Amino acid sequence: MIKKYRFLIARRITQISIMVLYVIANVYGINILMGNLSSSLLLKTIPLSDPYAVLQMFFAGAVISFDILLGALFITIFYMIIGGRAFCSWVCPVNMITDLANYLRRKFGFNLIQKKQPASRNIRYWVIVISFVISFFMGLAAFELVSPISMVHRGIIFGLGFGWATMLVIFLFDLFVLKNGWCGHICPLGGFYSLVGRFSLIRVHHNAPNCTACMKCKEVCPESQVLHMVTKTSMPVLSGECTNCGRCIEVCDDNALNFSIKNLKKENENEVR
Amino acid sequence: MKTEQNLPISERRKFFLTIARSTGLAILGGLTWSAYVSEVKATSLILRPPGALAEDDFLATCIKCGMCVEACPFDTLKLARPGDNKPLGTPFFIPREIPCYMCTDIPCVPVCPTKALDIKSVQNEEKKLDISKAQMGVAVIDDSSCIAFWGIQCDACYRACPLLGNAITIDYSKNERTGKHAFLKPVVHTDVCTGCGLCEKACVTQKAAIFVLPRDIALGKVGDHYVQGWNKKDEKRVENATSNTTKTKISKDSAVDSLNNDSDMEDLLK
Numbered sequence: 001m002i003k004k005y006r007f008l009i010a011r012r013i014t015q016i017s018i019m020v021l022y023v024i025a026n027v028y029g030i031n032i033l034m035g036n037l038s039s040s041l042l043l044k045t046i047p048l049s050d051p052y053a054v055l056q057m058f059f060a061g062a063v064i065s066f067d068i069l070l071g072a073l074f075i076t077i078f079y080m081i082i083g084g085r086a087f088c089s090w091v092c093p094v095n096m097i098t099d100l101a102n103y104l105r106r107k108f109g110f111n112l113i114q115k116k117q118p119a120s121r122n123i124r125y126w127v128i129v130i131s132f133v134i135s136f137f138m139g140l141a142a143f144e145l146v147s148p149i150s151m152v153h154r155g156i157i158f159g160l161g162f163g164w165a166t167m168l169v170i171f172l173f174d175l176f177v178l179k180n181g182w183c184g185h186i187c188p189l190g191g192f193y194s195l196v197g198r199f200s201l202i203r204v205h206h207n208a209p210n211c212t213a214c215m216k217c218k219e220v221c222p223e224s225q226v227l228h229m230v231t232k233t234s235m236p237v238l239s240g241e242c243t244n245c246g247r248c249i250e251v252c253d254d255n256a257l258n259f260s261i262k263n264l265k266k267e268n269e270n271e272v273r
Numbered sequence: 274m275k276t277e278q279n280l281p282i283s284e285r286r287k288f289f290l291t292i293a294r295s296t297g298l299a300i301l302g303g304l305t306w307s308a309y310v311s312e313v314k315a316t317s318l319i320l321r322p323p324g325a326l327a328e329d330d331f332l333a334t335c336i337k338c339g340m341c342v343e344a345c346p347f348d349t350l351k352l353a354r355p356g357d358n359k360p361l362g363t364p365f366f367i368p369r370e371i372p373c374y375m376c377t378d379i380p381c382v383p384v385c386p387t388k389a390l391d392i393k394s395v396q397n398e399e400k401k402l403d404i405s406k407a408q409m410g411v412a413v414i415d416d417s418s419c420i421a422f423w424g425i426q427c428d429a430c431y432r433a434c435p436l437l438g439n440a441i442t443i444d445y446s447k448n449e450r451t452g453k454h455a456f457l458k459p460v461v462h463t464d465v466c467t468g469c470g471l472c473e474k475a476c477v478t479q480k481a482a483i484f485v486l487p488r489d490i491a492l493g494k495v496g497d498h499y500v501q502g503w504n505k506k507d508e509k510r511v512e513n514a515t516s517n518t519t520k521t522k523i524s525k526d527s528a529v530d531s532l533n534n535d536s537d538m539e540d541l542l543k
């Protein structure tokens with residue numbers, strides 16, 4: 001039974017423990033991880049910064065300090081080479097809200113009465129462009145000022161204020177308006193990591209001969225368009241929009257989906273041939 | 274007969290329509306978004322941590338990580354939350370609740386990863402940290418509600434000031450109403466005051482009669498035209514002065530011509 005939720009449990013543990021580390025740094029001064037998801041300091045030495053926020057600051061005309069640049073570089077390199085879009089499903093606290101909305105959608109059958117998705121998943125890339133334009137003209141990081149992601153993690157660490165209303169808005173939007181509405185359509189940070197993580201090594205691989213076309217994976221996937229190869233061809237999920245959440249692997253009863261490392265897999269296949 | 278729905282749309286037309294729709298939506302979203310941003314940016318009554326850049330630069334540079342808030346040992350600094358009506362996530366303090374205690378090691382400034390809190394602005398000539406260089410705001414006195422201006426003896430703000438005797442001094446004058454008492458009026462010296470707010474915290478009136486405002490709100494600016502002629506240092510400002518002559522209908526002739534010219538005088542009398 002636990003095998004069916006192994007990645008989900010691991011993800012919740014990482015998401016919650018990262019938040020706990022931030023909270024104990026703020027409340028008790030145990031400084032393992034200081035700051036928040038916008039910018040933090042690991043073990044009092046390693047800077048980590050949100051590269052999308054730093055880009056917006058650059059467009060806003062701010063002088064980018066060395067610490068921030070280095071921090072943004074660390075994060076970019078990690079997701080670019082290893083994690084892909086893993087930030088969204090393994091770190092971001094909003095993921096817990098939208099996953100809950102999505103779970104209720106499936107359980108109550110909202111997906112059955114609203115089959116057509118009226119919005120394009122490319123909106124997020126437009127939001128990125130607009131955020132840069134506004135940052136440039138208004139002279140401040142435009143998305144950081146309205147970001148529900150920041151409101152949620154800042155809220156957890158430094159006090160929520162009316163941030164609960166933001167959480168509720170996202171929850172209701174995802175539950176009643178648009179399936180995967182925030183994370184899968186609008187969020188520019190998710191879009192940014194989709195672009196960054198395009199060529200990362202950790203990938204979900206599909207093994208078509210094992211597939212019985214039950215479509216459980218597509219039903220559970222928050223970015224189901226990335227699983228276009230299911231039942232058809234054996235290949236890795238190459239789209240950067242895959243969040244590496246591993247839900248598809250968990251729900252697959254036929255061992256047709258698995259995590260593996262992109263290039264390693266290719267080499268092995270070559271050896272077999 | 275073809276109805277509208279049955280009409281086939283050419284690929285070309287579809288392409289242009291899609292472009293138009295996306296552009297329209299982008300403009301709609303962009304305008305709403307920037308309207309909100311400019312509204313939020315307009316909040317100017319906010320006190321920043323020591324060493325903060327000028328407000329516009331500060332808003333562009335602060336990454337809203339809260340490291341200064343964590344460093345503050347007195348919990349003075351807070352990050353603006355939704356509902357605080359301040360630029361979201363940026364650090365600020367409310368002196369009447371918790372003022373800045375002006376720590377000599379200024380823990381909040383060096384931790385800033387973006388240099389939105391600029392360490393150079395709180396260093397003295399020997400590159401040593403000096404909190405008295407901070408310019409978080411400036412204390413302003415409402416003399417109508419300050420009881421010291423009524424003649425009641427109170428020097429709470431003067432005693433609370435960490436730059437005692439420099440940022441606030443006491444001005445003694447005779448109380449003509451009683452004829453035998455003195456007024457002990459507090460005076461803020463804006464060039465010394467850091468805006469820490471300990472005076473505002475200490476003020477005994479129901480709502481503080483001395484309070485901290487952002488410097489660019491509370492202070493005026495003389496400009497280059499008025500100079501303290503007795504002050505050598507101040508006289509240097511003349512070098513930057515620019516002249517600006519305004520032309521009006523009356524000033525188009527020299528003063529003498531203007532007075533002697535009949536038609537112009539008639540204009541004036543109308």
